Amino acid sequence: MHPCPAHTHALHSTVTETPVITTTGLTKVYRAHRARGHEITALDGVDLHVREGEVYGVIGQSGAGKSSLIRCVNLLERPTAGTVTVAGQDLTALAGRGPRAGRELRKARSNIGMIFQHFNLLSSRTVQDNVELPLEILGKSGKERSRKALELLDLVGLTDKAKAYPAQLSGGQKQRVGIARALAGDPKVLLSDEATSALDPETTRSILHLLRDLNRQLGLTVLLITHEMDVVKTVCDSAALMENGRIVESGTVTELLATPGSELAAALFPVSGDASADDRTVVDVTFQGDAATQPVISQLARTYNIDISILGAAMDTVAGKQVGRMRIELPGRYEENVVPIGFLRERGLQLDLVEAAADTAAADTAAADKAAQASVPAKEGAK
């Protein structure tokens, strides 16, 4: 193992079609202890399919059931119904009836790494001793433990902090220790429970890049839950949107973008802006795959000699591909623009017609929006 190279873009995605985490009909119902009959359904028949070597993000608001989901994957939480299979092993079958985890389940858990929002490092132990903890549980010898721990600290870039205590570290460093600790048992799967939610944006980015690097270098499958769209955008190959204990949308980021009316795609690539006058047509253009690399907008303007203004755009490079959405405005009503729209569709772009927003509130903010987006056309013009 080598320390993370600065540029990992050359490394290709390690996603295979082998399923690594599969849940079927996962249901979790919490019963309030005293009040009989008062039940809360945290998970309502969740089917999750995470392929080997991918970074899979589950996003949702608090209370959507994300936390219950990830805790059910290593059975920290016992599902009420449904099955969990990790790396071909049916964990729900290992769990047994009692509330305590049996030997089999504990062994299976040691093959699943987990990192936490609040790091959960033992304050009474040094960084190195924290990383050694899972190895102690696995019954490894002292020499082997310290060799492995130092190797992992090197991997996360914290060799010089081995003898420090967690209290002396910054949030980002603590999470790096958490990651090193989670990897000590050479897991195939890493569960990340809001691992970046307590960190500032800069640190979040560096932790996410570390996860991405580990995913690429070690072929590690990462299942992460988050409430931040940026996290999904930065590292995830696939994503799922959770609402009220159900997965309402899921798929690879490109698949989601290709799905008309996808909430997740809209949230990942938000565009806004309203028509500047009544006789205009506003269209959302979704770029994905090869189409994103062609200068289609300027081609359109030249071919039909029309003026196009860009109201808003959200473009990004996801998993090495350029994807995104753009809201453009064409002169004239929809009926007059059938030909240019056909031209764009022909180029492999997905188009959604935006109905004119009638509410006054939107009109009020339109001016501000336009000011904010003034710089966008110039930038995008280079395409």
Add this chain to the structure above:
Amino acid sequence: MTWSEMQPLLEQACWDTLYMVGWSTLIAVVGGLPLGVLLVLTDRGGLLQNTVLNKVIGQVVNIARSMPFIILMVALMGFTRSITGTTIGREAAIVPLAIGAIPFFARLVETAVREVDGGLVEAVQSMGGNTWTVVRKVLVPESLPSLIASTTTTIVALIGYSAMAGTVGAGGLGDIAIRYGYQRFETELMWITVGILAVVISLIQFVGDYAARGLHRRGGRSGAAPRLRLLKSRAPANAGSQASAGPGSMDGSAEAPATDIGKVA
């Protein structure tokens, strides 16, 4: 009474007190630590959740805690005789002292262990650790600064109990105070005894605080942080026992209750 007469008396009394307190503290820690941990583990939501066992232990601890020590001592006489063969003397005093201190220490352990972040327990579980691993690697080490503070509190309380044991023939400083200081009007000896006790208690408190703070310094954000800040000000050990200080606790100098927020408004 001259100093040369007092000196051997006091010396012997000091050793008797330390002997009684030392052994009973040891037994209290050995017995109270598992009991306190068990109280946390068997509680609802605990790793070994067992409501019945929890209620039973809790009830036994409560009864033992609320028993005035002097009554406990008399009530246990039969039991003491069956163990030590006598009810008089310092060995005999250790039995009721230890039995009185076990539930006291167990409650302190319970509060200390309860303060350990549940996330740490979860982390160890996610690594495949069992309950015993959680106790050994998380609950005890993480609450160690608080446990040391609790032990200090227990020692100080036991010095108080041991003086009471002195009144029924166990020897020690309490015995000196009652037999010489009170019954023979040796006021001077009385004050010397008080002075010695004050010094001993301060010393124990200082050492306990020092050890707890030393451990805590490297630990950083563990449950003991706010408590140790309290230790620095006044009424040190009580900060730890406040939550559990029932009617039976010997240390009367509990901190003043928090100021009423309503007054400020």
